[in-house]
Amino acid sequence: MKKQGRGIAGCMYSLTVMNAPNPCSAYVQMREDGSVNVQTGACDIGQGSNTVLAMMVAESLTVPFEKVSVYSADTSATPYDFGTLSSRVTYTGGRAVLAACEQVKGVLLEAAAKQLKTRPDRLSFKAGMIVDKYDAQKQLPVAAAAAISQFVHRKLPMGMGEFYPFNVPVDAQGHGEPADSYYYHATAVDVEVDTDTGVVEVKKLYTAVDCGKALNPMIVEGQLEGGAMQAVGWALREDMYPYGTGAEAESPDFNPNFRPINISDYAIATTLDTPEIHGAIVETHEGEGPFGAKAAGEICANSAAPAIVNAIHDAVGIWISDLPATPEKVLKLLRDQQS
Amino acid sequence: MYEKETYDVIGKSRPRVDAVKQVTGQVQYLGDMHVKDMLYAKAVLSTEHHARILSIDTAEAEKLPGVHAVVTAKDVPHNLIGITLDDTPVLAEGKVRYKGEMVAAVAAETYDIACRAAKLIKVVYERLPAVFDPREAMKADAPVIHDEMQGKDYKGNIHVVPATGELCQKLRHGDVEEGFKQSDIIIEHKFATCPQKPLPIENFCTLAAPDGNDGMTIWSTQQCVFGNAGHLAKVIQMPLSKVRVICPAMGGGFGEKNQLGTEPVTAVLALKARRPVKLELTTEESLQFTGTKHPMYFTYKLGAKKDGTLVAMKRECITGAGAYRSVAMLITMKVTYWGAGPYNIPNQHADCYVVATNKQIGSAFRGFGMAQPTFATEVMMDMLAEKLNMDPLELRKKNIYRDGDHMATGQAVRAAGIELVLDAVAAMAGWEKTS
Numbered sequence: 001m002k003k004q005g006r007g008i009a010g011c012m013y014s015l016t017v018m019n020a021p022n023p024c025s026a027y028v029q030m031r032e033d034g035s036v037n038v039q040t041g042a043c044d045i046g047q048g049s050n051t052v053l054a055m056m057v058a059e060s061l062t063v064p065f066e067k068v069s070v071y072s073a074d075t076s077a078t079p080y081d082f083g084t085l086s087s088r089v090t091y092t093g094g095r096a097v098l099a100a101c102e103q104v105k106g107v108l109l110e111a112a113a114k115q116l117k118t119r120p121d122r123l124s125f126k127a128g129m130i131v132d133k134y135d136a137q138k139q140l141p142v143a144a145a146a147a148i149s150q151f152v153h154r155k156l157p158m159g160m161g162e163f164y165p166f167n168v169p170v171d172a173q174g175h176g177e178p179a180d181s182y183y184y185h186a187t188a189v190d191v192e193v194d195t196d197t198g199v200v201e202v203k204k205l206y207t208a209v210d211c212g213k214a215l216n217p218m219i220v221e222g223q224l225e226g227g228a229m230q231a232v233g234w235a236l237r238e239d240m241y242p243y244g245t246g247a248e249a250e251s252p253d254f255n256p257n258f259r260p261i262n263i264s265d266y267a268i269a270t271t272l273d274t275p276e277i278h279g280a281i282v283e284t285h286e287g288e289g290p291f292g293a294k295a296a297g298e299i300c301a302n303s304a305a306p307a308i309v310n311a312i313h314d315a316v317g318i319w320i321s322d323l324p325a326t327p328e329k330v331l332k333l334l335r336d337q338q339s
Numbered sequence: 340m341y342e343k344e345t346y347d348v349i350g351k352s353r354p355r356v357d358a359v360k361q362v363t364g365q366v367q368y369l370g371d372m373h374v375k376d377m378l379y380a381k382a383v384l385s386t387e388h389h390a391r392i393l394s395i396d397t398a399e400a401e402k403l404p405g406v407h408a409v410v411t412a413k414d415v416p417h418n419l420i421g422i423t424l425d426d427t428p429v430l431a432e433g434k435v436r437y438k439g440e441m442v443a444a445v446a447a448e449t450y451d452i453a454c455r456a457a458k459l460i461k462v463v464y465e466r467l468p469a470v471f472d473p474r475e476a477m478k479a480d481a482p483v484i485h486d487e488m489q490g491k492d493y494k495g496n497i498h499v500v501p502a503t504g505e506l507c508q509k510l511r512h513g514d515v516e517e518g519f520k521q522s523d524i525i526i527e528h529k530f531a532t533c534p535q536k537p538l539p540i541e542n543f544c545t546l547a548a549p550d551g552n553d554g555m556t557i558w559s560t561q562q563c564v565f566g567n568a569g570h571l572a573k574v575i576q577m578p579l580s581k582v583r584v585i586c587p588a589m590g591g592g593f594g595e596k597n598q599l600g601t602e603p604v605t606a607v608l609a610l611k612a613r614r615p616v617k618l619e620l621t622t623e624e625s626l627q628f629t630g631t632k633h634p635m636y637f638t639y640k641l642g643a644k645k646d647g648t649l650v651a652m653k654r655e656c657i658t659g660a661g662a663y664r665s666v667a668m669l670i671t672m673k674v675t676y677w678g679a680g681p682y683n684i685p686n687q688h689a690d691c692y693v694v695a696t697n698k699q700i701g702s703a704f705r706g707f708g709m710a711q712p713t714f715a716t717e718v719m720m721d722m723l724a725e726k727l728n729m730d731p732l733e734l735r736k737k738n739i740y741r742d743g744d745h746m747a748t749g750q751a752v753r754a755a756g757i758e759l760v761l762d763a764v765a766a767m768a769g770w771e772k773t774s
Contacts, residue, residue, distance in 0.1 A: 008764065009717035010735060010739070010757055010761050011680060011717065012677060013677075014709075041564065043586040044589070045591060046592070050357075051354075054356060058348045059343070059349045065353065073564050074564070074583070074585045074586075075564050075568045075583055082566065083562055083597060085703060086707065098340070098341050170676065172505075172509065174509055174747065174748055176750070182754075182755075183756065184755070184756040186760035186763065204768070208763035208764045209760065217351075219355075234632070238535040238536065240536055262623055266536060280767060282759040284759065286753075287753075287754075290340060290341055291340075291341055291343075291349050298706045298709075306716075309718050319722065322531035
């Protein structure tokens with residue numbers, strides 16, 4: 001018989017590395033045609049940091065996104081970054097590139113002021129132009145300011161930025177301020193449990209993340225969906241030692257040698273296991289984050305597993321205490337429940 | 340910081356900068372990369388969970404035409420490395436501590452020759468009793484995995500906490516026993532989580548190329564190029580300024596590539612062969628050699644008032660580190676500080692242990708250290724809701740962090756989005772009260 005249930009769960013996650021200094025740095029240089037080179041040690045591992053950092057630079061310098069190129073993750077050619085980990089690149093890398101952009105803007109304003117015969121403090125950046133706030137006649141394209149600065153005023157429009165996230169290391173009792181900021185996630189699921197086979201199917205999955213300001217919503221959605229699928233796999237099937245934990249050490253099934261060594265044995269959740277996913281981006285405002293952003297990467301994998309286990313309980317009344325909730329475990333608990 | 344009233348670029352969806360190149364197959368990944376005079380490498384992995392290495396015979400492999408270098412632990416200039424403890428050999432020395440550990444490696448003219456040479460390496464093991472469950476590994480009669488590091492770093496299989504010298508990391512907040520006295524209802528439960536594999540679509544791959552005699556350029560699938568450049572410089576005993584680490588286009592990592600994988604052994608092969616060497620793991624090798632999500636074993640006790648107000652939570656966590664420490668101490672810190680979830684619980688107590696086992700090494704994995712306690716805490720919340728006959732969402736919302744609250748660490752909460760995300764999923768799901 002197939003029985004339906006639903007469950008919910010929420011969670012919190014820290015941004016930036018705990019307790020330790022973990023800076024990011026960046027060089028930004030505008031070329032004479034208004035294009036921009038950005039160098040940073042932060043690796044784009046597929047999550048899209050080169051894209052998001054370029055967006056931030058484009059926004060800051062009011063140049064088209066297409067004119068920004070990010071070069072990253074080369075210890076001899078890019079400045080230091082602690083690593084793509086701990087949900088830290090958007091937040092820490094963003095602050096570093098934006099600090100560098102402020103210096104570039106300072107150089108451009110100086111050049112533009114000389115050219116327009118005005119003062120830098122009267123000028124502001126507006127959609128690719130540097131404009132005198134009190135005299136709209138006086139304006140200059142950002143790219144022209146870059147060329148004039150470089151060739152006429154002998155000053156390269158470049159800057160370097162760094163950012164150390166805040167933390168106060170904890171004491172032996174666990175008291176302190178171990179990470180700079182926190183973000184939040186919740187999942188609700190509808191599951192179907194087959195009481196004859198023990199198979200649990202996630203039918204619908206609702207996932208929401210508080211990522212601060214969503215800098216590129218498409219990338220956040222990707223994180224929501226990818227995270228959900230890794231959690232579905234963890235909750236229901238993926239285990240590198242399926243017969244190798246001590247819980248089964250006394251059972252005849254105990255066999256640590258049975259370890260999946262290929263993807264045919266290690267049944268990662270695939271598109272065939274994908275539920276109908278509904279995602280929501282919730283924006284809070286993180287005052288310390290770049291443009292108010294926090295992070296989106298890691299947390300999206302964290303609250304679906306308990307939501308699924310809670311939904312299994314709602315459906316058939318059993319509590320799964322050890323992951324994954326394999327058909328064998330579900331059937332055993334259902335039988336224990338009857339006897 | 341840097342907020343504007345309106346944005347031109349920020350907040351608008353756009354494809355990745357390299358999207359077109361990606362979908363048209365024009366991105367060069369490390370597996371596609373070849374440099375002049377490049378050799379191909381193959382590693383020999385341990386076939387035992389826990390064993391003494393009696394001998395490694397490489398003579399036949401070295402004689403095979405086309406083989407340029409065969410390396411074992413004795414060829415590694417500095418063999419023991421680590422993140423918070425230097426306990427991890429580049430190549431196993433004296434003992435193997437998990438099935439899949441790297442024991443030797445070869446570099447040859449072709450991948451085929453390298454594979455044949457690797458098969459000719461004869462390793463003789465003396466099998467030792469192995470332990471897979473950290474709860475078993477904590478017992479006095481369990482086989483000791485790091486027998487030569489006892490005292491300051493390990494007590495039996497329990498990792499000593501570097502900062503305090505104690506056997507567990509601790510969180511103390513309020514008075515947990517008093518909290519249970521004040522509770523109307525107390526529930527207790529145990530949980531266990533399994534080691535999941537990060538399994539990025541691209542396996543670990545490294546290309547190490549010597550620069551003359553005194554430098555090395557290392558292209559690698561590596562999330563943490565700067566931090567690991569330091570470890571690599573130490574392994575090959577070169578100044579940091581002579582070791583260049585580059586992360587090319589990368590097919591995901593999910594945390595498993597925060598730690599070193601194929602880099603150290605490839606660099607050592609390149610050093611010995613004096614030629615560029617590439618080592619790309621197969622999926623079969625990757626599944627055995629690289630990290631997994633840490634299995635964790637929890638004991639929970641939760642006390643609450645009849646109206647659902649949380650009063651006290653006591654947690655014990657036992658983290659299965661696998662054979663070497665790697666990031667296990669750091670991951671367990673997260674469990675210690677924040678494992679109770681985004682809830683105001685005035686009295687808390689947590690003891691979190693890190694224990695070595697003969698499983699493969701635990702690595703960072705998306706959700707680092709919080710997926711496991713989130714599972715346990717969030718199921719506890721539903722168990723409590725059932726006992727109190729309360730709606731699980733209502734129980735959560737009664738206790739969640741709001742701006743200005745303080746975490747158990749003492750840190751103030753700001754930009755708390757937990758209520759918003761719970762409301763968002765409840766709205767999408769059409770959540771109706773169950774009580």
